[in-house]
Amino acid sequence: MxxxxxxxxxxxxxxxxxxxxxxxxxxxxxxxxxxxxxxxxxxxxxxxxxxxxxxxxxxxxxxxxxxxxSGRHSPLGSEHNGHKRLDRVRPALTSLRDELSAAVYLTLYEEGEIRIMEIVDSARTPRVDLWVGFHDAGHATALGKSVLRELDEKARAEYLSRHSLTDLTPHTITCRDELLRQLDSSPTAPVVMDREEYARGTTCVAVPVYSGDRVGSLGISFRSDRMYRTSRVRAGLLASAMRVTMGLSLPD
Known part of the structure; x- marks a missing residue:
């Protein structure tokens, strides 16, 4: 980790x-x-x-x-259901959106890819334009970098061997060594940021979450010119990550 x-x-x-x-x-x-x-x-x-x-x-x-x-949950040990797990964590995602006034994203690392599982936004907190799919943008997003940061050395190397560090904006990190240095020496860990690395004018912040032994990430996006309190964003994301991890990991 x-x-x-x-x-x-x-x-x-x-x-x-x-x-x-x-x-x-x-x-x-x-x-x-x-x-x-x-x-x-x-x-x-x-x-x-x-x-x-x-x-x-x-x-x-x-x-x-x-x-x-609670009577509305099945006994422990029953088969997991992806839709039920997402339904279970959606209130936490919505609460985070309202608390931080930002669109909220949830990803999981599945079969060697970082996949977006859910986006919770609104007219007042619009999602970022996903103009490049996550298959080609994990290195350029806080959500993707949060997952890569948690992978072990072998899994991280395997992922990077299959994905080019595509230049998406003037701020995108395209050098593998530089990306690895950033992942391993972030002073704000476990919080990870991208500042206009995926889309101009957009900043994203993310933290890791887990579904059993699968890693994922929970993040928010907002306009780069918006003022925000770093301590409030960090506290909100970490508290929500606990709730989301619990909701994704507990049996149905």
Whole structure:
């Protein structure tokens, strides 16, 4: 991995799964203290996880301080469904769009390609014109560079051997060594940016997400002349990445 973002996200989802499994083992609601004992996790951490799981609809809280597995989700271990997973994370994408007033994008790395899985925009937050497909533009977008940054050396080399670093704008990085240096030494990691590297007048910011063991990225785009607070963008993206990773990784 490029840094600790991947392991942190994975550990978060693993803890959420343990809490879900513990709650699902009971026919009735379970007190927080009991779930903490059964999972072996700190009480404060379990409380935070339970609130997040309840917020996203995986658990319900019939009584104050007690939780149960939500009836609208299938039991753990059932077959994954791509459409259901996207439906599950769409509220988080919409919330991020509204919070940062920017179009939101979700990608996953599948079969050696960086694929756009979902775009959430609006009339006030239009998406960037995807004038070049991601097959030819992974090196020039924050979304693509976020994925490349998380790949191991072998997978990254294999990807770059099949994709030319096409010159899309005067700001596009077309030198492989320069791209690799940028990926491995970003001072803002795990946040990755592209400043008019894909499209003139557009800036994009992205962070990694995971669907099980598959890496992806969550990002936003906005006009380069727009003023924005870096700390707010970073905090919003990282918090949403946790929710999206959990939604993509938890069983249906």
């Amino acid at each position: 490029g840094d600790e973002a991947g392991p942190e996200l994975t550990a978060y989802v693993e803890r959420a799964l343990r809490v879900m499994e513990a709650a699902g083992a009971h026919a009735a609601e379970v007190p927080v203290q009991q779930l903490a004992r059964e999972t072996g996790l700190p009480l404060a951490g379990v409380q935070r996880l339970l609130k997040a799981l309840a917020q996203d609809g995986y658990l319900t809280e019939p009584d104050d301080g007690a939780f149960t597995l």
